[in-house]
Every structure is written in structure tokens, then in C-alpha cells.
Amino acid sequence: MRMRQLLPVILVIFSPMGVIKGQNTIGLPQIINYPKEVYQAGTQSWDIAQDHNGILYFANNSGLLTFNGHYWHRYPMPNETIVRSVQVAPSGRVFVGAQDEIGYFFPGANGDLVYTSLKSLVPAADRKFADVWDISIIGDQVFFRAEDKIFLYKDQTVAVYPAPSEWRFMGNVGEEVFAQDKAKGLMRFREGRWEPLRQPFGGPDTLVTTLLPFDKDTLLIGTNRHGLYLLTGDRVTRKRTQADVWLESNRIYSGSVASEGDFALGTSSGGCMILNRDGRVIQTLSRPEGIQNNNVLTLFLDRDHNLWMGLDNGIDFVAYNTAITHIFPDQNNQVAGYAARIYQGKLFIGTSDGLYSVPLDFRESDLAFSKGQFTQVRGTDGQVWNLTEVNGQLLMGHHEGAFQIKGDAAYPLLPGVGSWLFAPLSSVYPSPQVIVGSYSGLDLLDYQGGTFRSEGKLPGLTESLRFLAIDNDNRIWTSHPYRGVFRIDLSPDHHSFTARLYTSKDGLPGDLNNYVYRVKNRVVVATEKGIFEYDPARDRFVLSDFMEPVFHHQKVRYLREDDNGNIWFVSSERVGIVDFRKPSGGNAYTIVYFPELTGETVGGFEFLYPYNDENVFISFDKGFFHLNYNRYLRSKPELTVMIGQVRTTARKDSLLFGGYFTNGDRVADVQTAIAHLPNLVNSFHFEYASPLYEQKDNISYSYQLTGFDKGWSDWTRKTEKDYTNLPAGTYTFQVKARNNLGNESKAASYTFTVEPAWYQTVWAYIGYILILCGILYLVSRYQRRKFASQQQKYEEEQDRLRYLHQLELEANEKQIVQLKNDKLESDVNFKNKELASVTMHLVQRGKLLSNIKEDLVRLQRHIDNPTGAQEFKKVIRLLNDDESNEEDWEHFSIHFDQVHSNFLANLKGRYPTLTSTDLKLCAYLRMNLSSKEIAQLMNISLRGVEISRYRLRKKLNVPSDANLYDYLITVTGH
Known part of the structure; x- marks a missing residue:
């Protein structure tokens, strides 16, 4: 007992x-640690869930954590308690159970998660409870388990199921919900009730901790201290x-x-x-x-x-x-790996701490699933450099010499001399001789009867020769990291040689970092500036016409050809393969890089062992990576990208978008409403990521801001982008992801509008238009008024000018009239003078004639001759006729009327009774002649003049007191 x-x-x-x-597999999956310093929350995480977009949710001591592959966010509970459980409903609601709290997170107006408590729906008597440890969601029913009660939330109501004794576990598989009570054991929820299994299970001593689907009708039950069980219907059996x-x-x-x-x-x-x-x-x-x-x-x-x-x-x-796992030959030390070889059903791995081996299970095509523990091969302590199978034998290059591996032990072939690698001198196996590159030149091994025997060193070579290849002409090419490339021609018996050093003078781009390899049935030199080959016609190195178009001057550190003719390489710390079985992009090959391995290889001692497409071994500083290349190419998890947050960096940092779109009461995949932002919010910070957690090192991103950028950006590993001082307008930020196999995701997008400043709004422009119209109206009105005023002034000025012109015209007319008057007056004066002159002439002539007549009359008296007297009488008669000659008067009257505006004609018209003598008297009076002058002109006496004047007064009806001259002027208007 x-x-x-x-x-x-x-x-x-x-x-x-x-x-x-x-019992472990030799290939361990990659493990990524996220300590609390990374996610910035509590140490313990009690439950995990994931939504349909791939975002992970963690029930944590500090609240709810979310992780999208790059960014962590924490959402504390309102009561600042521990979140013990989390589940995501199909609607996108994230239900959580905490201490004395149940509820859910759902995106708010800005797309960030906001908590809604359901505690107010719980009956008042049941609102005190401790930690809520489990949540199960079945359709529209949400179950929350605390120790003393289970809550069922449905249709905005909460039903309470008190524990018969103590609820210890709750979980669901498919549509069935199970709970364990301490007294009644495991129970199933059916038709609104908790029913114990017909075969009781899970009493006080058994604590159920997990419930998983096992097969179609069976569940796997895990207990805390009693192992595993199977539940089929109501029957429980031990597993x-x-x-x-x-x-x-x-x-x-x-x-x-x-x-x-x-x-x-x-x-x-x-x-x-x-x-x-x-x-x-x-x-x-x-x-x-x-x-x-x-x-x-x-x-x-x-x-x-x-x-x-x-x-x-x-x-x-x-x-x-x-498809990538880790192999740690020495689990405790995890030392660097340098060589690997599958030999006689075992995997041998050479490390800096010795050679290790483990049996392989070839029933698994992926040998990383072989189970077992590595054991160290005896006699291999220390640095292992190389493992090569020659003539069916496994040879090891070691810091302490060359060894042959037999069983679980190593046997020295060249003890005491550090050995780098082995190369058979014949392509026909078994090769009778093998060259060994060592710390101090070349050694020769002879192979006979299944046994290797040292033939000694090749004399004259003392360089450390770690890189070695033999071409088709059996010439040995070897390189030294900082001296150049050697060509060694062996003698027929292989005991002597000639050597030639090739440097930068012979076509190589430099003397440093030249590495010799044999690929594609040719010897090539990987240099700092591309791949070179030897040109025997010119005895110098030239760029490889086959390899260079593939690598394009890359700095390649390692090359190895696999059995399928593909070339594995390490370039700039990146591991890749040139796969000639998969043409792409117009090339006869596809280059596939493995970002998971970037920077992981041992610098300067890179090593790849492509055993087959399912098993590729890559050394790194803690052992080896195992790559299942076929599985890597087949692995096509859904590549998605999401915009995690959008923040404004204008003035102060604030969240604009929290990463979730909604459509009513459900989380949506696309944006349903455009965000409208004030003009001052014009600088933005975008965060984005792909929830492809196992390939996060493989993902690169391209983005564009439509409405601002001219096109998609170059691919980058950055997961954030900033834009500053965007002008007003509508923009859509788009981002897409691409993995190392060239697969692209659909673009995620976020659209927003930066509203124009108040002075750029429609109402402002309407105001501007109104103001402009007002200004135009006022300007027009002002112009009209100004025009009217100017026109008025113009008209006034025109009136004034017309007036002045009129005055000027009138003045001119007056002046003309005056001039005319002056001329007329001058003419009148001239005529008057002429008349006066004529009149005086007439007067003088009359006087003269009168004197002559008087003299003639007086002389006649003294002439006695009758003839003479008669002649005198004729003359006197002529004189008398001349005095009475009317011809002179006619001339006179014409001139007089011209000067005095038809004075005589007008006077005759008014007074028809006037005789010519009267008219003469009037003319003479008008000329203001004296009576004496008139008398002489009329050839009458003064008395006759007076009588004539008197008679004229009578005819003209001139009063006696009136001046006859004035009257004549008045009567004629002149």
C-alpha cells in the first residue's frame, strides 16, 4: 500500500x-515575447479574444488591451479593476467581465472604444458580485460567470442564475454552454435552465479549467489536478x-x-x-x-x-x-551554429561548442517535426567549422583539425591544424584525393580502402584558405578575405603546384572581401560590387554575364546551389533564393527573400544547407533555423491592413479616429460617415498596421493621401505617416500592405474633410458676393452720382460755357453790330461828310453861280452890243437852268436815303402831300444845316426858308413849340 x-x-x-x-520536436516554433514594458499595462493577462479584423483583445490587470500587430492600446475599466474575461460578439461588441462589473466596449463617435456598463440592467439585489471569470457568447445570448451567480444578457435585459453552491467554471463549445458548480458538478444550459449531466462529473475535488472540441460528438475536459477527460453526450471517460x-x-x-x-x-x-x-x-x-x-x-x-x-x-x-522553426542543439547554452549535414539518418549540427546529432523521423517530410534530443558527438568539443560528406564519409572541419565522424565519435585525420573545409579533387566518386583548406594553406588527404590518410601539406602555401572551389579544368580557386583570389594548378601527382594571385589589377573590384563559390557548374567570385567570373582568354576577372543580371552589383556574402539548380544566397544580411522553377516579371527566375531571417545569420560565417524544399537549414547565433520552403510558399494567410488611429497634431495632440468604423450597432469594415474637421485641425498623424502577427517582419506598406499626394508612396516598413498644414478640402488616406512574396492587401481608407476657414465657407463667399454686390452697387451708385454730378457740372459748365459763348457771341454780335454800327456810322458820317461835301459844294456852286449870275447881270447892263447882251442872257438862262436842275437832287436823295435808312421815302410814305421842295427842306433840316445854308441850297432867301419851314410844320402837324429837327428824327425812328 x-x-x-x-x-x-x-x-x-x-x-x-x-x-x-x-518528446519535443527538434524544430521549435518562433516565440515572440511581449513584456509589460512593451504593452504598458499589468503583468497578468487572463483571457484573449480576436475580432473579424484580426485585432486581439487581452483581459489584463490594468484593463482591456488591444493589439493590431504593431500598436498596443489600453482601455481601463470605469472602476479601475482587473479585467478577467473578454469575448467578441459577431456585432463587434467586446464584452468584458471585471471585478463587480460587466459590460462591453463599442466604438464611439470617433471610432474609439467606449465602455457601456450592463450593471444597471442587473436586478438591484444582485448587483454586488466579485470577479467575472468567464464569458460565453451563443448567438444573441451573453453569459457572464462570477463565483456566486451567472448573468445572461439578452435583448437589453439581464437574467441572474445563482450558484447552487459555487460556480467554478464556464465555457462553451459550439452552441452548447457548460458550467461547473462545486456541489453539482458539470452542468449544461438547456431551455433556460442549468441541468447537471446524467453522469455526474466535477465534484468538489475536481476543478474544470478548460473545455475543448475533441471530435464531432466529443469534448475534451481539462482539470486542474486530475488530468484530461472526454465528454460524449452525458458520459465522461478518462483520457x-x-x-x-x-x-x-x-x-x-x-x-x-x-x-x-x-x-x-x-x-x-x-x-x-x-x-x-x-x-x-x-x-x-x-x-x-x-x-x-x-x-x-x-x-x-x-x-x-x-x-x-x-x-x-x-x-x-x-x-x-x-514554416520557420528554431533548432537549438544545446538547449541550455544556445550557441551559434556553423555547419549542418544529414548523414545516416541523423542531423548533425556543428556549433561553436562542438558537434551535436539527433535521429530524424523520415516519415515526416518536414524533418523539424522529428522528435528527440540532441547529443554531443564525443571528441568534438570546441569550434566546428564545416561538415562535408566525401566518398560516403562524414568529415568535420574543426578548430583543432580535420576529423572523420563515425557513429557518435570523432576521429582525427589532421590533428593540431585548424581545418576549414574539404573538396574532392575528382568528380567521380569515390574521389581518391581530397583537398583540405586549413588555417595555414592546403592539406591533402588520400582515400583508399574506405580510409582517409594524410598526404601532408602542399609546400609553399601558408595563407588561411577558408573559401575553395574547383573548376571544370580541375584548377583550385581559393580566396583570402583581404589578399585576393588564388588560382592553384596542381601537378599530375598533386604534390606540387603553381599559384597565381589575382587582385584589383586583374579585374577584381578590390582586394578585400572576395569569396569563391561554385554554382551552376562554374566558379564565381562574390565581391563587394557584384559577381565576377574568370575569363581565361584574357586571364582576368569580368562581371558574370549569368549571375550579374540576377544580383545587380549586390554585395553577396554567400552562395549555394541546391539539388534543383536554385541558388541560395546571403546578401546585405538578407537570406534569399533565386528560384529558377518560378519565372516571373519577364525573368527566368523568381527571387524570394525571407525577412524573418534578416540579420540573423552569423556575420562572416554565413551558412545554408538546402537538403530539399521541405528542409533548409540556416545557421544563426543561437543554433539553426529550419525553413520549410514549400510550406512557406503555400502559407497564404489573409493579408489585411487597417488604420489604427488618426490623430491631429495641430495645436494639441487629440484623437480623431480610433480605428473602428460602425454601421448602426455593428462594427463595419468601411467608413460610413465622413469626418468634418475645422480649418485649424489641418495636421494629422496616421497609424496603420497589418494583423499578420507571424509575418510582421515581412510586411511593408504604401500609402497615399488622395487630394494631396500625386500617387502611392514607395514601399516602406514604417507604420505611421504625418501630414501638416493641409489646405481646406476633402482627403482620403489610403494604405495597403505587401508581404515579401509580392502579395498585396486591399487598401484601407479614411476620408475626412478639412473645412475651410470661416472666411472660406460658402456663407462667407455668399457674404463676399453680397458685399461685392453691395460694393459694386455703391460704386455704381457712386459712379452714377459722380457721373450725374459730373454731368450736372458738365451741363452747368456747358451752360456756363454756352452762356459765356452766348455772351461771347452776343458780345461778338454786339461788337459786330457795334462794328457794323461803327461802320454804318462811319459810312453815315462818310456819307454825311460826302453829303455835306456835296451840299457844301452845291452851296458853294450855288453861291458861285449866284455870284456869277449877279456879275453877269451886272455886266449885261454895261453891254451895249445886243449880240453880246443876247449871249449874256443865254448864259444867265443856263445858270438859272443849272440852279433848278433836279438831277443833282436825285443823286442827293439816293445817297441821303442810303445814309438815313430811307428817310425821305419813309417820310414821303407817311406824308404823301410833301413836295420835293418840302422833302429837300426836311433833308436839309435832318442834316442839321443852318437856315443860311438851306437858303443857298434852295436858292431862296432866308425869309423863304422860314416860310418854307413854317409851311412844313403845317404839313407835318408839328407843334410850334417842338423842335422840327427832333421831330423829324422821332418820326423816322432814327
Whole structure:
């Protein structure tokens, strides 16, 4: 009895981790550690969920954490308590359970998560409760488990199911929800009630910690201290595994499906174990394998079938579904790897600490799934440089010499001399002789009867020769990192040689860092400036016409051809393959890079061993990577990209968009409403990422801001972009992702409008138009008024000018009239003078004639001669006739009327009774002649003049007191 009690203890002691570790696959998945310093939250994460966009949610001591592949965000609870559970509903609501709190997060108006509490829907009597440990979502029903009650939220109501004793677990598989009560065991929720299984299971001593789908009708139950069970209907049976004792001792705390047919179980002290359906251990992941903590609080398989661990101190990502795994020959030291070779069913790996081997399971095409532990080959302590199979024998280049590996031991061939590599001198196997590149030249091994024997050194060579290749003419090409390239021509017996050094003078771009390799049946030299080949016609090196178009002057550090003719290489710390089986882009090949391996190789000692397409071994500073190239090419997880946040950096940093679009009460994939931002908010910071967690090193991004950028940006690894001082307008920020295989995602976009400044708005422009119209109106009015005023002034001026002109015209007319008058007056005066002159002439002539007549009359008296007297009488008669001659009067009257405006004619018209004598008298009076002058002109006496004047008064009816001259002027108007 006592022995039976001790047996479990003995099994625990003698089935230690070493036995369990022996069940591990030799290829360990990549593990990425996220310590709390990275995600900036609490140490413990209790539950994990993922939405349809790939965003992860962690129930953490400090609240709800989100992670999109690059950016972490924390959302604390209103009561600042620990979040114990999280689940995402199909609507996108993120339900959480915390201490004394249940509710959900959902995007708010700005797309950031906002918490809504459901506690107010809980009946008042049940609103006090402790931690909510589990959440299950079935359709539109959400279950929350606290220790004393289970809440069911549906249709904006919360129903409460008190615990019969104590609710210890709750979980669902498909559409079925199970809960464990401490007294009644495991129960199933049916038709609104919790019903115990017909076969009771899970009493007080059994704590259920996980419930997983096992097959179509069976569930896998994990318990804390009692191992695994299977539930089929209501029947529970024990599930035995290779690790029952280990699981019971380390206590199962969480579980998850790992992949089809595999299950991951998290323990409280042993890390995580992965089992298959048969109960065989697939893998154990604990601190030695790279996780941060052995207390695994929760496990979650994401949509790409990779595993997440919520630990007691941190969060870990396990790339469980990846084509690249790690091989650690020495798990404890994790020393650098330098050489690898599969030989006689084993994988041999040479490290800086010796040679290790492990048996391989060739039933697995991916040999990384072989299980076993590496053991060190005896006699190999120290630095291993090379492993080469020659003539069916495995040779090892070592710091302490050349060795042959037989079984689990190494046997020296060239002891004491550090050896780099081996090269058979014949392409026909078995090769009778093998060249060994060593620290101090070349050594020769002879092979006879299945045994290698040293033939000694080739004399004259003392250089360390780590790179060596033999061309088709059996010439040896070797290089020294800082001396150049040697060509060695061996003698027929291979015991002597001639050597020629090629340097920069012989076509090489330099004397440093030249590496000799044999690929594609030719010897090439990888240099700092491309790939070169030897041209025998010119005895110098030239750029390779075959390799250079592939590498384009790249600095290549390593080249190796695989059995399919593809070329594996390391260039600028990047590992890649030139795959000649996959033409692309007009080339006869495709180049595939492996960003996961960038910078991981051992600098200066790069090594790749392409055993086949499923098994490629790459050395790095902690062992080896194993690459399943075929799986790598087939692995096509959905490549997506999302805009995580949009912040404004204008004035103060504030969130504009939190990464979530909504359409009503559901999370949407595309934007449904355009954000309108004030004009001062014109500088932006965009964050974006791809939730491709296992390939985050493979992703590059291209972006553009339509409305601002002219096109897509170059591809970059950056996950953020800033724009500053954008002018008013509508913009769409777009970003897309691309992986190293050239696959591109659909573009994610965010559209926003920077509103114009108030002075640039439509209303402002309307105001401007109105103001402009007003200004134009006022200007027009002013112009009209000004025009009217000017016109008025003009008219007034014209009037004034016309007036002045009129005055001037009148003045001119007056002047003309005056001139005319003056002329007339002058003419009148002239006429008057002429008349006066004529009149005086007449007067003088009359006087003269009168005197002559008087003299003649007097003389006649004295003439006695009758003839003479008669002649005198004729003369006197002539004189009398002349005095009475009217011809002179006619001339006179004409001139007089011209001067005095028809005075005589007018006077005659008014007074028809006037005689010519009267008219003469009037004319003479008008000329203001004296009576004496008138008398002489009229040839009458003064008395006759007076009588004539008197008679004239009578005819003219001139009063006696009136002046006859004035009257004549008045009567005629002149």
C-alpha cells in the first residue's frame, strides 16, 4: 500500500522534464515575447479574444488591451479593476467581465472604444458580485460567470442564475454552454435552465479549467489536478496521455485547440504542452524554449492558427503555424551554429561548442517535426567549422583539425591544424584525393580502402584558405578575405603546384572581401560590387554575364546551389533564393527573400544547407533555423491592413479616429460617415498596421493621401505617416500592405474633410458676393452720382460755357453790330461828310453861280452890243437852268436815303402831300444845316426858308413849340 502511494511521487521524480522534453520536436516554433514594458499595462493577462479584423483583445490587470500587430492600446475599466474575461460578439461588441462589473466596449463617435456598463440592467439585489471569470457568447445570448451567480444578457435585459453552491467554471463549445458548480458538478444550459449531466462529473475535488472540441460528438475536459477527460453526450471517460503525471503535477490552468487534431494545455508551473489526439506529446513550451513565464493563465489560437499565451508576467506569441522553426542543439547554452549535414539518418549540427546529432523521423517530410534530443558527438568539443560528406564519409572541419565522424565519435585525420573545409579533387566518386583548406594553406588527404590518410601539406602555401572551389579544368580557386583570389594548378601527382594571385589589377573590384563559390557548374567570385567570373582568354576577372543580371552589383556574402539548380544566397544580411522553377516579371527566375531571417545569420560565417524544399537549414547565433520552403510558399494567410488611429497634431495632440468604423450597432469594415474637421485641425498623424502577427517582419506598406499626394508612396516598413498644414478640402488616406512574396492587401481608407476657414465657407463667399454686390452697387451708385454730378457740372459748365459763348457771341454780335454800327456810322458820317461835301459844294456852286449870275447881270447892263447882251442872257438862262436842275437832287436823295435808312421815302410814305421842295427842306433840316445854308441850297432867301419851314410844320402837324429837327428824327425812328 505504501509503495502504491509512493509510485506517483516516483513517477514524478523519474519522469522529469527531461523525459517530456525528449518528446519535443527538434524544430521549435518562433516565440515572440511581449513584456509589460512593451504593452504598458499589468503583468497578468487572463483571457484573449480576436475580432473579424484580426485585432486581439487581452483581459489584463490594468484593463482591456488591444493589439493590431504593431500598436498596443489600453482601455481601463470605469472602476479601475482587473479585467478577467473578454469575448467578441459577431456585432463587434467586446464584452468584458471585471471585478463587480460587466459590460462591453463599442466604438464611439470617433471610432474609439467606449465602455457601456450592463450593471444597471442587473436586478438591484444582485448587483454586488466579485470577479467575472468567464464569458460565453451563443448567438444573441451573453453569459457572464462570477463565483456566486451567472448573468445572461439578452435583448437589453439581464437574467441572474445563482450558484447552487459555487460556480467554478464556464465555457462553451459550439452552441452548447457548460458550467461547473462545486456541489453539482458539470452542468449544461438547456431551455433556460442549468441541468447537471446524467453522469455526474466535477465534484468538489475536481476543478474544470478548460473545455475543448475533441471530435464531432466529443469534448475534451481539462482539470486542474486530475488530468484530461472526454465528454460524449452525458458520459465522461478518462483520457490518458504520455504526460498525465506531468500535467497533474503542473496543474492545467487553460487550454486551446492548437491545430487540427492537436491541443495546447497551459499549466500553472510547467509552461504549455501540446498533445495530439492520441495523447502523444508534440511540444512543450516553457522558459527554456523561450516563453517568459511558466504560469500560463490563458491560451488562444488566432485566426491564422498561431498560439497566444497570457502569462503571469507578460504575453507571448507562438508562431505555431509557421514554416520557420528554431533548432537549438544545446538547449541550455544556445550557441551559434556553423555547419549542418544529414548523414545516416541523423542531423548533425556543428556549433561553436562542438558537434551535436539527433535521429530524424523520415516519415515526416518536414524533418523539424522529428522528435528527440540532441547529443554531443564525443571528441568534438570546441569550434566546428564545416561538415562535408566525401566518398560516403562524414568529415568535420574543426578548430583543432580535420576529423572523420563515425557513429557518435570523432576521429582525427589532421590533428593540431585548424581545418576549414574539404573538396574532392575528382568528380567521380569515390574521389581518391581530397583537398583540405586549413588555417595555414592546403592539406591533402588520400582515400583508399574506405580510409582517409594524410598526404601532408602542399609546400609553399601558408595563407588561411577558408573559401575553395574547383573548376571544370580541375584548377583550385581559393580566396583570402583581404589578399585576393588564388588560382592553384596542381601537378599530375598533386604534390606540387603553381599559384597565381589575382587582385584589383586583374579585374577584381578590390582586394578585400572576395569569396569563391561554385554554382551552376562554374566558379564565381562574390565581391563587394557584384559577381565576377574568370575569363581565361584574357586571364582576368569580368562581371558574370549569368549571375550579374540576377544580383545587380549586390554585395553577396554567400552562395549555394541546391539539388534543383536554385541558388541560395546571403546578401546585405538578407537570406534569399533565386528560384529558377518560378519565372516571373519577364525573368527566368523568381527571387524570394525571407525577412524573418534578416540579420540573423552569423556575420562572416554565413551558412545554408538546402537538403530539399521541405528542409533548409540556416545557421544563426543561437543554433539553426529550419525553413520549410514549400510550406512557406503555400502559407497564404489573409493579408489585411487597417488604420489604427488618426490623430491631429495641430495645436494639441487629440484623437480623431480610433480605428473602428460602425454601421448602426455593428462594427463595419468601411467608413460610413465622413469626418468634418475645422480649418485649424489641418495636421494629422496616421497609424496603420497589418494583423499578420507571424509575418510582421515581412510586411511593408504604401500609402497615399488622395487630394494631396500625386500617387502611392514607395514601399516602406514604417507604420505611421504625418501630414501638416493641409489646405481646406476633402482627403482620403489610403494604405495597403505587401508581404515579401509580392502579395498585396486591399487598401484601407479614411476620408475626412478639412473645412475651410470661416472666411472660406460658402456663407462667407455668399457674404463676399453680397458685399461685392453691395460694393459694386455703391460704386455704381457712386459712379452714377459722380457721373450725374459730373454731368450736372458738365451741363452747368456747358451752360456756363454756352452762356459765356452766348455772351461771347452776343458780345461778338454786339461788337459786330457795334462794328457794323461803327461802320454804318462811319459810312453815315462818310456819307454825311460826302453829303455835306456835296451840299457844301452845291452851296458853294450855288453861291458861285449866284455870284456869277449877279456879275453877269451886272455886266449885261454895261453891254451895249445886243449880240453880246443876247449871249449874256443865254448864259444867265443856263445858270438859272443849272440852279433848278433836279438831277443833282436825285443823286442827293439816293445817297441821303442810303445814309438815313430811307428817310425821305419813309417820310414821303407817311406824308404823301410833301413836295420835293418840302422833302429837300426836311433833308436839309435832318442834316442839321443852318437856315443860311438851306437858303443857298434852295436858292431862296432866308425869309423863304422860314416860310418854307413854317409851311412844313403845317404839313407835318408839328407843334410850334417842338423842335422840327427832333421831330423829324422821332418820326423816322432814327
